[in-house]
Amino acid sequence: MNNMTAYQLRNTILDLLLRIEKDSGFSHLLIDNEMKSKRIAPKDEGLLTEVVYGTIQRKMTLDYYLDNFVKKNKKMDAWVRMLLRMSVYQMVYLDKVPDHAIIHEAVEIAKQRGHKGISSFVNGVLRNIQRHGVPDTKEITDDAKRLSIETSHPEWLVKRWMTMYDYETVKTMCEANLTRKPISIRIQPMKITREKAMRMLEDLGFETRASLFSEQGIIVEKGNILHTELFRKGYVTIQDQSSMLVAEMLEVEPGMKVLDACSAPGGKATHIAEKMQNEGQIHAYDLHKKKVRLIDEKAAQLNLTIIDANPGDARKLGELHEDASFDRILIDAPCSGLGVIRGKPEIKYHKKEEDIKRLAEIQLEILEHVAPLLKKDGLLIYSTCTVDTAENEKVVQNFLANQTDFQIDESFFGTLPNELKRAPGITRNGLQLFPEYDGTDGFFLTRLKKI
Numbered sequence: 001m002n003n004m005t006a007y008q009l010r011n012t013i014l015d016l017l018l019r020i021e022k023d024s025g026f027s028h029l030l031i032d033n034e035m036k037s038k039r040i041a042p043k044d045e046g047l048l049t050e051v052v053y054g055t056i057q058r059k060m061t062l063d064y065y066l067d068n069f070v071k072k073n074k075k076m077d078a079w080v081r082m083l084l085r086m087s088v089y090q091m092v093y094l095d096k097v098p099d100h101a102i103i104h105e106a107v108e109i110a111k112q113r114g115h116k117g118i119s120s121f122v123n124g125v126l127r128n129i130q131r132h133g134v135p136d137t138k139e140i141t142d143d144a145k146r147l148s149i150e151t152s153h154p155e156w157l158v159k160r161w162m163t164m165y166d167y168e169t170v171k172t173m174c175e176a177n178l179t180r181k182p183i184s185i186r187i188q189p190m191k192i193t194r195e196k197a198m199r200m201l202e203d204l205g206f207e208t209r210a211s212l213f214s215e216q217g218i219i220v221e222k223g224n225i226l227h228t229e230l231f232r233k234g235y236v237t238i239q240d241q242s243s244m245l246v247a248e249m250l251e252v253e254p255g256m257k258v259l260d261a262c263s264a265p266g267g268k269a270t271h272i273a274e275k276m277q278n279e280g281q282i283h284a285y286d287l288h289k290k291k292v293r294l295i296d297e298k299a300a301q302l303n304l305t306i307i308d309a310n311p312g313d314a315r316k317l318g319e320l321h322e323d324a325s326f327d328r329i330l331i332d333a334p335c336s337g338l339g340v341i342r343g344k345p346e347i348k349y350h351k352k353e354e355d356i357k358r359l360a361e362i363q364l365e366i367l368e369h370v371a372p373l374l375k376k377d378g379l380l381i382y383s384t385c386t387v388d389t390a391e392n393e394k395v396v397q398n399f400l401a402n403q404t405d406f407q408i409d410e411s412f413f414g415t416l417p418n419e420l421k422r423a424p425g426i427t428r429n430g431l432q433l434f435p436e437y438d439g440t441d442g443f444f445l446t447r448l449k450k451i
């Protein structure tokens with residue numbers, strides 16, 4: 001592996017940021033690919049991840065700062081603005097590299113990518129910021145606007161959340177979205193115990209702790225799991241703790257017949273298969289044919305054989321399966337993803353309010369079409385990785401309003417892990433996890449019972 005110079009590393013970071021912006025690419029996937037390419041030395045991985053995530057996470061705040069130092073209507077190529085953003089990010093939020101070195105590297109990059117005029121412009125803006133400091137956002141008097149700029153969330157989104165939750169909850173949530181998400185992993189219990197996996201990781205210098213949400217979960221505080229044999233050989237897989245709650249709460253047993261209606265890439269289907277000790281049947285569907293392969297790959301990696309994955313629209317599964325034929329059903333619905341902003345920060349800039357309305361309609365359609373496939377006394381989990389009540393509470397309420405043979409399974413609340421029994425997001429209709437809570441994603445789940 002060649003060690004990159006600071007200049008090359010900054011150039012790679014700039015390229016990554018531009019790709020993420022241009023292709024609306026998922027930052028975590030592009031960063032993982034970059035790491036896997038082995039071009040980045042382990043000592044540089046931290047800085048790369050920090051600058052890429054940080055610059056995306058704080059894009060609106062950085063633009064607010066820059067607008068104070070750049071003439072209005074100044075035409076700027078996308079790469080110049082991005083170079084300024086990532087440099088200001090490092091100057092304001094990181095203290096790893098001195099400002100003069102950050103400015104020097106930015107000017108070198110500008111010289112190479114552009115011409116002398118651009119490098120002097122970059123130099124001028126950054127030196128001005130170094131001299132005068134960034135403007136104080138406290139001057140913005142409107143709460144929603146200030147929170148929007150300070151935490152870099154679109155104003156419509158902040159306003160929307162303020163209609164759903166009190167200001168302090170929204171503020172905490174937006175601030176949590178600016179922090180790094182701890183990685184959590186799930187052990188494959190047929191291959192290794194949690195204690196052994198934790199011991200092995202700690203021997204390798206990782207810092208770990210046991211998840212309180214799932215007996216299979218481990219939180220990795222420090223260390224890159226992608227580089228370990230444990231990960232490569234399928235002894236563990238990456239999954240957010242909140243997602244692990246789903247298979248825990250589905251209460252499956254070996255031999256059951258289970259439907260996972262929106263299954264790709266198979267994180268929860270494989271967990272359910274593990275809980276069933278790989279005995280029984282899991283019918284897994286996903287609308288997108290290409291993604292079905294991901295379910296098969298994950299199952300193969302974890303040596304799980306009971307998952308039958310196929311393309312299919314959840315709203316048409318009644319054409320393939322008889323009514324009342326499944327013991328358990330999971331609907332992990334397509335959603336706005338507004339609960340996973342911390343791990344995929346670009347989401348907050350791409351979503352629109354109309355998307356949420358349309359998604360809520362699809363979610364209700366899926367629930368209504370899939371529900372008849374559940375046996376009497378069977379359990380159905382509805383989950384999403386969003387904090388938007390229109391996609392969570394409201395969908396469940398609307399579904400129940402037109403049903404006589406389903407109800408919220410009250411015993412669900414009793415079976416939650418103790419730490420969650422009094423979580424702030426518990427309502428009559430389910431559990432809303434917020435991203436600041438024990439490092440999970442923003443996630444909603446509820447359990448319905450067929451009576």
Ligand SMILES: C[S@@+](CC[C@H](N)C(=O)[O-])C[C@H]1O[C@@H](n2cnc3c(N)ncnc32)[C@H](O)[C@@H]1O
Pocket residue numbers: 243261262263264265266267268269285286287288291312313314315332333334335366385
């Ligand atoms: C939240 S993701 C599922 C994640 C998955 N359960 C896991 O744990 O890995 C939602 C999935 O629903 C799929 N999807 C969207 N519309 C669908 C539909 N009408 N029928 C079935 N799947 C759908 C999407 O392609 C996406 O993969």
